[in-house]
Amino acid sequence: MNQLMKVVIGLTLFTSALSYPLQVFAAEVDEEAVTILKRSTAFMAKATEFKITTEFGFDVVQETGQKLEFGAHHEVTIRRPDKAHLEFSRRDGVQGRMVFDGKQIVVLDPDEKVYSLEEIKGDVDTAFDFLVEELQMPIPLDDFFSSDPAKSLAANLESGYVVGESEVAGISCDHLALRNARVDFQIWIARGDKPLPRRIVITYKNEEGQPQFWANFLEWDLAPHVPDTLFSTKPPEGATQIPFVIIDPSLNDGRGTR
Amino acid sequence: MISKFTFFLGSLALLMFLVITTEADARGRAGGKSVSRSGPASGGSVKSARQPNASTKAKSIGDARDRKQDARDDRRDHKDDVRDDRRDFRDDVRDDRRDFRDDVRDDRRRWRVGSVLTVSAFRALTCTTETIIVGNVTYYRCGTTWYSKAHQGGNVTYIVVTAPAGY
Numbered sequence: 001m002n003q004l005m006k007v008v009i010g011l012t013l014f015t016s017a018l019s020y021p022l023q024v025f026a027a028e029v030d031e032e033a034v035t036i037l038k039r040s041t042a043f044m045a046k047a048t049e050f051k052i053t054t055e056f057g058f059d060v061v062q063e064t065g066q067k068l069e070f071g072a073h074h075e076v077t078i079r080r081p082d083k084a085h086l087e088f089s090r091r092d093g094v095q096g097r098m099v100f101d102g103k104q105i106v107v108l109d110p111d112e113k114v115y116s117l118e119e120i121k122g123d124v125d126t127a128f129d130f131l132v133e134e135l136q137m138p139i140p141l142d143d144f145f146s147s148d149p150a151k152s153l154a155a156n157l158e159s160g161y162v163v164g165e166s167e168v169a170g171i172s173c174d175h176l177a178l179r180n181a182r183v184d185f186q187i188w189i190a191r192g193d194k195p196l197p198r199r200i201v202i203t204y205k206n207e208e209g210q211p212q213f214w215a216n217f218l219e220w221d222l223a224p225h226v227p228d229t230l231f232s233t234k235p236p237e238g239a240t241q242i243p244f245v246i247i248d249p250s251l252n253d254g255r256g257t258r
Numbered sequence: 259m260i261s262k263f264t265f266f267l268g269s270l271a272l273l274m275f276l277v278i279t280t281e282a283d284a285r286g287r288a289g290g291k292s293v294s295r296s297g298p299a300s301g302g303s304v305k306s307a308r309q310p311n312a313s314t315k316a317k318s319i320g321d322a323r324d325r326k327q328d329a330r331d332d333r334r335d336h337k338d339d340v341r342d343d344r345r346d347f348r349d350d351v352r353d354d355r356r357d358f359r360d361d362v363r364d365d366r367r368r369w370r371v372g373s374v375l376t377v378s379a380f381r382a383l384t385c386t387t388e389t390i391i392v393g394n395v396t397y398y399r400c401g402t403t404w405y406s407k408a409h410q411g412g413n414v415t416y417i418v419v420t421a422p423a424g425y
Binding site for chain 1: 366370415
């Protein structure tokens with residue numbers, strides 16, 4: 001190989017190595033996937049009153065590294081802008097209810113005959129953010145209850161493509177594979193004039209053991225016609241009020257009194 | 259020499275056993291095994307910015323303030339006219355009020371690790387708990403430790419509290 005050939009090959013390799021990551025990065029979020037996703041989030045955002053029934057499960061990585069799955073059945077009713085009702089039934093037998101009426105949130109445990117109440121004024125988004133971030137109460141799938149689901153589902157995507165057509169519980173769906181910095185997720189969106197999500201699988205790729213969360217959307221009722229009383233935060237007769245508490249590890253460092 | 263070494267090994271084994279059992283007792287038990295029931299995946303959200311482990315990592319007031327300060331700064335950056343200025347001022351006052359309210363709330367809400375027991379951990383306590391109602395609060399006494407119920411992370415739990423007045 002003469003000297004000139006070496007230089008040409010060297011330069012070609014160098015420039016292709018430089019441009020390769022740029023090309024891959026630019027091509028990674030596929031237009032078609034984003035279009036399908038945004039059509040779905042726009043459709044969800046238009047609903048003013050709806051009821052979603054879901055069945056979900058999630059891995060909890062134990063200290064041994066073994067993954068255990070826990071899960072629940074949820075029925076969530078939202079009436080925009082400021083009413084929400086969530087009824088849950090966990091696999092371990094614990095049942096409960098959360099109601100938000102625009103002014104306060106009440107969380108009830110009928111078996112223990114207790115409830116907790118917090119005043120929080122605002123819309124459903126404010127209430128769910130408060131529950132998750134301030135009260136550390138997980139509300140699985142809250143991305144879908146938001147007034148603008150695109151804000152979490154279609155934001156900061158690093159990669160996205162259409163895997164293909166896939167049938168979920170007899171419904172023909174588009175199977176999308178998406179990634180952001182924190183999670184990889186797959187979402188199955190119904191084809192046709194009601195592009196609603198039917199299934200989601202989330203992989204927490206940065207966490208130890210890469211646990212997954214999955215959910216099947218069993219039913220989307222876009223006209224549930226629920227009575228106003230469903231959103232009543234009046235606690236049931238005979239129930240005792242208990243406080244909401246959060247665990248703060250910094251208090252163990254000698255700060256604070258509890 | 260050998261006996262000293264054996265003694266050392268024995269103590270080390272005992273220490274390890276104690277550490278492991280204490281660690282196991284700190285969490286819930288299921289069929290004699292300690293089981294963790296929530297983690298990053300129990301959140302069920304794809305938000306790219308959310309705290310990776312909101313169920314165990316408590317948010318500090320400082321963080322909340324920084325974020326509010328950021329939001330306020332952003333708003334300031336975008337102000338164009340007097341009306342916006344006036345709105346900014348109103349928002350600031352409202353934010354300050356909210357900051358103050360959050361501080362008060364957080365103080366009464368925050369509990370240290372180890373002072374919140376799951377229902378199963380509470381039932382596994384070796385003492386016979388005595389139920390005492392004072393006013394409209396139900397207390398549970400176990401030796402010299404007092405507990406009352408609270409909601410934590412979507413579960414009913416027992417929290418360590420100070421003894422009610424008169425006890």
